[in-house]
Amino acid sequence: xxxxxxxxxxxxxxxxxxxxxxxxxxxxxxxxxxxxxxxxxxxxxxxxxxxxxxxxxxxxxxxxxxxxxxxxxxxxxxxxxxxxxxxxxxxxxxxxxxxxxxxxxxxxxxxxxxxxxxxxxxxxxxxxxxxxxxxxxxxxxxxxxxxxxxxxxxxxxxxxxxxxxxxxxxxxxxxxxxxxxxxxxxxxxxxxxxxxxxxxxxxxxxxxxxxxxxxxxxxxxxxxxxxxxxxxxxxxxxxxx
Amino acid sequence: xxxxxxxxxxxxxxxxxxxxxxxxxxxxxxxxxxxxxxxxxxxxxxxxxxxxxxxxxxxxxxxxxxxxxxxxxxxxxxxxxxxxxxxxxxxxxxxxxxxxxxxxxxxxxxxxxxxxxxxxxxxxxxxxxxxxxxxxxxxxxxxxxxxxxxxxxxxxxxxxxxxxxxxxxxxxxxxxxxxxxxxxxxxxxxxxxxxxxxxxxxxxxxxxxxxxxxxxxxxxxxxxxxxxxxxxxxxxxxxxxx
Numbered sequence: 230x231x232x233x234x235x236x237x238x239x240x241x242x243x244x245x246x247x248x249x250x251x252x253x254x255x256x257x258x259x260x261x262x263x264x265x266x267x268x269x270x271x272x273x274x275x276x277x278x279x280x281x282x283x284x285x286x287x288x289x290x291x292x293x294x295x296x297x298x299x300x301x302x303x304x305x306x307x308x309x310x311x312x313x314x315x316x317x318x319x320x321x322x323x324x325x326x327x328x329x330x331x332x333x334x335x336x337x338x339x340x341x342x343x344x345x346x347x348x349x350x351x352x353x354x355x356x357x358x359x360x361x362x363x364x365x366x367x368x369x370x371x372x373x374x375x376x377x378x379x380x381x382x383x384x385x386x387x388x389x390x391x392x393x394x395x396x397x398x399x400x401x402x403x404x405x406x407x408x409x410x411x412x413x414x415x416x417x418x419x420x421x422x423x424x425x426x427x428x429x430x431x432x433x434x435x436x437x438x439x440x441x442x443x444x445x446x447x448x449x450x451x452x453x454x455x456x457x458x459x460x461x462x463x464x465x466x467x468x469x470x
Numbered sequence: 471x472x473x474x475x476x477x478x479x480x481x482x483x484x485x486x487x488x489x490x491x492x493x494x495x496x497x498x499x500x501x502x503x504x505x506x507x508x509x510x511x512x513x514x515x516x517x518x519x520x521x522x523x524x525x526x527x528x529x530x531x532x533x534x535x536x537x538x539x540x541x542x543x544x545x546x547x548x549x550x551x552x553x554x555x556x557x558x559x560x561x562x563x564x565x566x567x568x569x570x571x572x573x574x575x576x577x578x579x580x581x582x583x584x585x586x587x588x589x590x591x592x593x594x595x596x597x598x599x600x601x602x603x604x605x606x607x608x609x610x611x612x613x614x615x616x617x618x619x620x621x622x623x624x625x626x627x628x629x630x631x632x633x634x635x636x637x638x639x640x641x642x643x644x645x646x647x648x649x650x651x652x653x654x655x656x657x658x659x660x661x662x663x664x665x666x667x668x669x670x671x672x673x674x675x676x677x678x679x680x681x682x683x684x685x686x687x688x689x690x691x692x693x694x695x696x697x698x699x700x701x702x703x704x705x706x707x708x709x710x711x712x
Contacts, residue, residue: 318514326511326512327511329504329508329512338616338620344596344600346593362630363593363594363627363630364626364627364629364630364631364632364635366623366626366627366632366635366636366639370632370635370636370639371632372630372632420591420592422591434589434630434631435588435589435630436589436591
């Protein structure tokens, strides 16, 4: 197995283990949102999410720093917008607290999550998504990757369950493998933003200009650069030279 | 609004955060505040500290406590608003402290603009554009202050720097009531909006040096307006005995 293949496999495994935790939340969220008797769902009905989310975030050694359920407008009968989202405190504080954004659309500082990619992309594509890395200033206050999975009732979009990890957690785990790739290489997202790289010219967080990454994602050939897309993930390993 | 507070003088910090929230209209009359334990959790302080702060706010006439099943702390009707907050803050700091505040803020905001021009993606440009639109729509001084804060936070986030972003957020409580409330005239407000559009255009076209230059000019224009108000206020005061 080549160094790039080993790296790709490791990224996939780390991402799949995060999505596995999110899938666990999805099972519970679906039970709460789709009661067998078809009764209308209220805020109080989704409160039990806390009992499943908190242990996930409190687990010893977990990379997850935030997780929960975020609902599409109109899913609940007594709140237009709603989320049950929990997060660990900033910078290593293990205390888990609830996120309390302003969810009243009439309020000036309304937190309109419906336009944000971690919510909007699963709604548009119908499939899971990895958003970032981005500065999540509302919740983790860190450079963050957010993993979300859509919830549906038939064709109706109900929202997402998701989890956050901090970018540096992934960086530390990938650098030894990246180092073994002989050429400059980086894990990049669909817009070509560098998650982590083995060369100073590929700046973490910057959109790489050394290669036309969108063209590579579209399957076109580019001089002196190759992209190895990861199956089922909007991430790929970019190798230069 | 409900983000955790630093350790120093926690009750005072809770009082300040809530009283400004109330006077700036973030918390509206008759609105129920979160429970003591929820406030303690949100601010990252003890319940005792929250109780101390609520006692002080009751003393200032900003909140009232109702007992019973639907009891709790509620925001009271109050007078003053944005202009009172601006004046009060400008009286608390000296001209050199005000200038220093702007200098510190320029270091953050200018660098955010510089880096955002290089690093912003489509999503970040959309969020910055939204905050400019919010400023344009804002109906009062306080709405403008919020949109202004949001613009700077989005700019720092687009720079992909959590440290810059946290620092910019951390300074809003200080700079917001002073710099972002000072553009009092229609001409000043038009200038602010124009500067936002220029910064956005420079970030969108990847011109970092221009973005930084306009961001710097924007902060110092706000400083000049705040200074003018401050010098009038302090000049009207009686001589300080020494």
